[in-house]
Amino acid sequence: MPSESDVSEMLKEIGLDTVDSLYSGIPGKLRKQQLDLDHHISEYELIKRAESIAGENRWNNYINFLGCGSYDRIVPASVDHIISRSEFITSYTPYQPEVSQGMLQSLFEYQSTICDLTEMDVTNSSMYDGVTGIAEAVRMAHRVNGKSKVLVPETLYDSRLAVIESYMEGLPSKIEKYRINRETGYIDLEDLASRVDNNTSCILVENPNGMGVLDPNVTKVQEIKKGALMISFTDPISLGAVKPPGSYGVDISIMEGQSLGIHQNFGGPFLGIMSFRKEYVRKSPGRIIGQTQDHNGKRAFVMTLQTREQHIRREKATSNICSNQALMALASLSYLSIIGSGGLRKLALVTINNSIKLKKALSAVSTKAVPVSGTLFSDVPVHVRKPNDLADSLRKNMIQGGVPLSLLSRELSGEFPDTFFFSVTEKTGQSDIDKFAKAIEVVL
Amino acid sequence: MSYRQASYDEPLIRDMESGTTYELPGETGDAQSAIPEELRRDELRLPGVAEYDVVRHFTRLSQMNYGVDLGFYPLGSCTMKFNPKYADAISSFESFRDSHPLSDQSLVQGNLRIMYELQEYLREISDMDAVSLQPLAGAHGEFTGILIVRKYFEKSGELDRRTEIIVPDSAHGTNPASAAMAGFDVREVPSGDDGTVDVEALRKLVTEKTAAFMITNPNTLGIFEHNIGEIASIFHEKGALLYYDGANFNAILGHTSPGLMGFDIVHFNLHKTFATPHGGGGPGSGPIAVKERLKEFLPVPLVEKSSTGYAFNYDLKSSVGKVSSFYGAFGVLLRAWAYITKNGSDGLMKNSLTAVLNTNYIRARLSGHYSIPFKKEKMHELVLSSSNTGRKALDIAKYILDSGMHPPTVYFPLIVRESMMIEPTETVSKHDLDTYCDLLISGARAGQPELEKHPVSTPVSRIDEVRAARDLKLNWRG
Numbered sequence: 022m023p024s025e026s027d028v029s030e031m032l033k034e035i036g037l038d039t040v041d042s043l044y045s046g047i048p049g050k051l052r053k054q055q056l057d058l059d060h061h062i063s064e065y066e067l068i069k070r071a072e073s074i075a076g077e078n079r080w081n082n083y084i085n086f087l088g089c090g091s092y093d094r095i096v097p098a099s100v101d102h103i104i105s106r107s108e109f110i111t112s113y114t115p116y117q118p119e120v121s122q123g124m125l126q127s128l129f130e131y132q133s134t135i136c137d138l139t140e141m142d143v144t145n146s147s148m149y150d151g152v153t154g155i156a157e158a159v160r161m162a163h164r165v166n167g168k169s170k171v172l173v174p175e176t177l178y179d180s181r182l183a184v185i186e187s188y189m190e191g192l193p194s195k196i197e198k199y200r201i202n203r204e205t206g207y208i209d210l211e212d213l214a215s216r217v218d219n220n221t222s223c224i225l226v227e228n229p230n231g232m233g234v235l236d237p238n239v240t241k242v243q244e245i246k247k248g249a250l251m252i253s254f255t256d257p258i259s260l261g262a263v264k265p266p267g268s269y270g271v272d273i274s275i276m277e278g279q280s281l282g283i284h285q286n287f288g289g290p291f292l293g294i295m296s297f298r299k300e301y302v303r304k305s306p307g308r309i310i311g312q313t314q315d316h317n318g319k320r321a322f323v324m325t326l327q328t329r330e331q332h333i334r335r336e337k338a339t340s341n342i343c344s345n346q347a348l349m350a351l352a353s354l355s356y357l358s359i360i361g362s363g364g365l366r367k368l369a370l371v372t373i374n375n376s377i378k379l380k381k382a383l384s385a386v387s388t389k390a391v392p393v394s395g396t397l398f399s400d401v402p403v404h405v406r407k408p409n410d411l412a413d414s415l416r417k418n419m420i421q422g423g424v425p426l427s428l429l430s431r432e433l434s435g436e437f438p439d440t441f442f443f444s445v446t447e448k449t450g451q452s453d454i455d456k457f458a459k460a461i462e463v464v465l
Numbered sequence: 466m467s468y469r470q471a472s473y474d475e476p477l478i479r480d481m482e483s484g485t486t487y488e489l490p491g492e493t494g495d496a497q498s499a500i501p502e503e504l505r506r507d508e509l510r511l512p513g514v515a516e517y518d519v520v521r522h523f524t525r526l527s528q529m530n531y532g533v534d535l536g537f538y539p540l541g542s543c544t545m546k547f548n549p550k551y552a553d554a555i556s557s558f559e560s561f562r563d564s565h566p567l568s569d570q571s572l573v574q575g576n577l578r579i580m581y582e583l584q585e586y587l588r589e590i591s592d593m594d595a596v597s598l599q600p601l602a603g604a605h606g607e608f609t610g611i612l613i614v615r616k617y618f619e620k621s622g623e624l625d626r627r628t629e630i631i632v633p634d635s636a637h638g639t640n641p642a643s644a645a646m647a648g649f650d651v652r653e654v655p656s657g658d659d660g661t662v663d664v665e666a667l668r669k670l671v672t673e674k675t676a677a678f679m680i681t682n683p684n685t686l687g688i689f690e691h692n693i694g695e696i697a698s699i700f701h702e703k704g705a706l707l708y709y710d711g712a713n714f715n716a717i718l719g720h721t722s723p724g725l726m727g728f729d730i731v732h733f734n735l736h737k738t739f740a741t742p743h744g745g746g747g748p749g750s751g752p753i754a755v756k757e758r759l760k761e762f763l764p765v766p767l768v769e770k771s772s773t774g775y776a777f778n779y780d781l782k783s784s785v786g787k788v789s790s791f792y793g794a795f796g797v798l799l800r801a802w803a804y805i806t807k808n809g810s811d812g813l814m815k816n817s818l819t820a821v822l823n824t825n826y827i828r829a830r831l832s833g834h835y836s837i838p839f840k841k842e843k844m845h846e847l848v849l850s851s852s853n854t855g856r857k858a859l860d861i862a863k864y865i866l867d868s869g870m871h872p873p874t875v876y877f878p879l880i881v882r883e884s885m886m887i888e889p890t891e892t893v894s895k896h897d898l899d900t901y902c903d904l905l906i907s908g909a910r911a912g913q914p915e916l917e918k919h920p921v922s923t924p925v926s927r928i929d930e931v932r933a934a935r936d937l938k939l940n941w942r943g
Binding site: 022023024027028030031032033034035036037040041043044045046047048050051052053055056057058059060061062064067069070071072074075076077078079080081083085087089090091093095097098099101102103104105107108110111112113114116117118119120121122123124127128129130132133134136137138143144146147149150151152153161180181183184186187188190191192200228235236237239240260261262263264265278284285286287288289290291293302308309310311312313314315316317319320321323325326327328331332333335336337338340341342343344347348349351354355357358359360361362363364365366367368369370371372373374375377378395396399411421424447448456 | 478491496510511524530538543554590603606651693694709716719764788895923938941
């Protein structure tokens with residue numbers, strides 16, 4: 022900021038007497054009389070105030086069994102370090118590629134790594150979060166085939182459905198739900214097949230789905246999809262041990278990347294990961310990084326296919342995306358690079374194993390506690406006989422968890438009444454599970 | 466010029482096999498056999514690199530990346546101001562950073578208080594009545610705002626005929642793109658000779674089909690739309706709504722406001738005006754604010770305060786629903802809260818004033834060297850044209866790269882030929898402003914063959930963007 026003597030020199034150069042006249046172009050009646058906020062404070066006072074407010078959060082003392090879209094997983098210190106590098110965090114979208122090769126190469130590596138993880142052809146350089154990613158995928162499917170029926174599983178959370186509906190406001194499309202099997206929790210393929218017609222634009226499959234179930238039937242949807250595009254929403258950690266979307270006919274793959282080295286941050290910033298078949302690349306939303314050369318033939322990276330984007334195509338753009346989640350993409354790339362294939366595989370298996378342990382701990386009390394038979398990944402649905410006592414018992418035992426199905430999917434909770442989710446990750450220890458079992462025993 | 470960016474022949478991480486070293490806890494038990502056979506994965510090929518090599522790889526890559534912490538970055542329309550480190554520090558408090566969005570509200574009162582206070586700050590700054598923090602970027606805020614326009618007319622039974630949204634020809638590309646995404650037809654109004662909206666042309670465009678007008682003020686030419694009061698009346702008389710694109714809020718914070726100008730819906734770019742880092746493209750954050758009569762249409766939930774504490778309110782009569790997973794980019798909201806709390810009313814007003822002063826100083830220093838179209842008085846940014854110099858904006862931009870400073874935005878707005886858009890912000894010294902102006906002047910005078918050699922101080926020379934789009938190579942598989 023210029024000093025006082027600088028200011029007077031600058032005003033002289035500009036040809037003004039006072040700084041106030043800089044605003045002379047604003048009509049007087051539009052001038053704000055007063056900005057009714059406190060005056061500035063020192064950094065020390067600010068930090069004190071922030072610490073005091075942070076102290077009003079009380080979750081820290083609780084054992085965590087919350088999940089359902091946001092997961093408490095290990096974040097290697099190196100990941101936080103890498104995304105805190107000021108050259109990365111304080112840079113803008115790489116409009117000048119020659120001074121931005123670091124971020125551009127990182128994003129190219131991100132796109133590549135995600136393609137390897139999902140076995141999809143192309144990955145863009147990120148979407149806002151998983152849910153807006155699904156919504157953009159639905160729009161993209163409509164651009165590809167012009168059809169209008171959108172099939173989603175009845176396990177899809179209401180909050181996610183609401184985001185998709187928001188994004189479909191300007192389209193002629195209609196959403197229809199298909200059923201899951203009440204015992205296994207798998208897609209009811211017969212029901213789904215009966216709903217697929219010539220006007221079906223896309224079919225969304227989840228794996229694991231909204232009941233927490235790893236669903237083998239997702240691999241059979243390609244046989245009944247007809248002209249529709251298949252969109253998958255998968256947990257990226259699960260792909261350490263579970264078949265990737267590219268292997269079962271998925272056209273657009275979406276994942277929520279928060280699990281990949283990104284802190285939960287009370288729900289954001291997260292990371293939307295979008296991949297698709299290469300024939301759809303020109304219909305796709307978002308920024309994409311490509312490899313090319315400089316004028317001396319040296320390898321270089323650059324934002325490409327920008328003619329799809331808003332700053333060039335304006336109202337004809339494939340999406341309005343400008344800012345994305347580049348730094349979060351870098352976090353997920355660092356994370357995957359640090360833990361490697363073996364690490365991701367272990368995380369997937371530990372998550373399944375902990376889900377099994379939790380289920381076992383419940384079966385000791387009630388064999389009907391978990392209402393679906395399919396293998397669970399992270400989110401474990403629990404049927405509770407005394408729902409009114411649940412919150413109390415959890416609080417007494419200092420446990421966070423028990424997201425009600427009625428909050429996530431109101432309609433489905435009619436089929437699975439008094440069902441609450443308890444979620445595990447690699448952080449969940451045996452002693453946590455023991456404490457959980459004790460807390461829940463009294464309400465099962 | 467003695468600047469050199471680091472230059473490594475950095476391999477792709479895939480080619481750096483040094484063996485994973487990071488250890489993870491937990492037992493896998495019989496998990497493998499619990500996976501249904503059809504779903505078992507046989508092969509996975511992630512990079513297998515030691516943690517120390519991963520850190521070295523990305524540290525080397527970071528050194529081939531320019532950021533605000535390295536120097537002046539006056540990218541027009543992007544408000545690349547210094548990102549205060551206290552905001553990063555606060556956002557990394559474990560109690561904030563690791564909190565779960567579905568925690569019982571009684572356990573996250575601190576988070577809710579931050580959100581509530583930020584809502585209140587933004588209300589006061591914009592002179593609007595209600596705020597939603599949910600949108601995750603500026604364009605996402607625009608889209609949410611236009612959904613509100615839709616819902617508003619749906620409720621009044623006028624949506625069938627209100628099919629058009631008007632934007633100025635100088636608008637950000639996101640404006641028409643967001644309007645189209647929400648299902649509206651886009652009409653463009655030309656700018657007049659002084660660079661502001663041609664009010665007479667606008668009058669002819671506004672009909673019973675008009676749903677809304679999207680505009681930023683000051684506009685993308687850095688000029689205050691002094692007719693904004695009259696423009697607001699034109700739309701309001703026809704029953705249409707006024708949308709304020711807050712990308713240029715840094716010009717006016719505390720001095721005027723969209724509420725005073727007559728706007729109905731506003732979005733903020735926290736990553737611009739409120740100094741949160743851009744992260745190489747994101748995350749951003751794009752809260753929106755509305756007038757009282759539109760509050761019922763906001764996305765849910767809002768944070769409210771009562772005698773028992775802070776709580777989410779999901780009960781809005783005609784809400785557009787949800788536009789993202791949870792409540793917004795909380796990690797970014799925290800930083801913006803910190804910036805506003807730290808700066809206070811006096812600091813915020815001074816920041817805007819200084820940004821405007823810096824812009825006009827650049828304008829004064831460069832006039833005579835570049836053509837500066839439209840009105841003389843600029844706000845937070847200015848648009849030059851290099852047409853008069855016989856040099857291309859792109860060539861001058863590449864020349865500046867070799868100075869260790871960042872070039873302006875080039876070729877936007879589209880209505881000025883060979884445009885160079887400069888937004889200095891308030892976080893720059895006069896010394897750096899002078900250096901930058903000298904550079905621009907010497908760039909305009911440099912010989913064409915000399916200009917075309919630049920950049921030479923970067924790890925790569927000029928990049929073949931045409932090849933990138935023609936021979937698509939979008940991942941390392943080819």
